[in-house]
Amino acid sequence: MQVSFAPAQEQPLQTDTILIIRCPHCMVGIDFRPLIAYKDGRFVCRDCAHTVRPGVPEYRCTCRKCLSAIWRISSGLSIKLEML
Numbered sequence: 001m002q003v004s005f006a007p008a009q010e011q012p013l014q015t016d017t018i019l020i021i022r023c024p025h026c027m028v029g030i031d032f033r034p035l036i037a038y039k040d041g042r043f044v045c046r047d048c049a050h051t052v053r054p055g056v057p058e059y060r061c062t063c064r065k066c067l068s069a070i071w072r073i074s075s076g077l078s079i080k081l082e083m084l
C-alpha cells in the first residue's frame with residue numbers, strides 16, 4: 001500500500017507542540033527532570049511540585065525550592081553588596 005501524501009519538507013523541530021520544560025531543581029542523571037503538562041497550561045514537576053507557566057513571565061512559582069531560592073538570591077545579593 002502506498003501513502004498518498006508526499007512527505008513534507010524536513011523542517012527544524014518546532015517546540016510549539018512538543019514543549020519540554022525542565023525543572024530547574026531536580027536532576028535526573030545528567031539532565032533536569034521534564035515537567036508534566038497540565039490541562040490548565042501549567043507544567044508541574046512531580047518531584048518538588050515546581051510549576052511553570054510558559055508565556056506568562058509574571059507567573060511566580062511558589063514551590064518550596066523557588067521560595068528558598070528567592071531567599072538565597074536576595075541574601076546573596078546583599079552579601080555581594082557588602083563585599084563591594
Ligand SMILES: [Zn+2]
Nearest residue numbers: 023026045048
Ligand atoms: Zn522539581
Ligand SMILES: [Zn+2]
Nearest residue numbers: 050061063066
Ligand atoms: Zn518552583
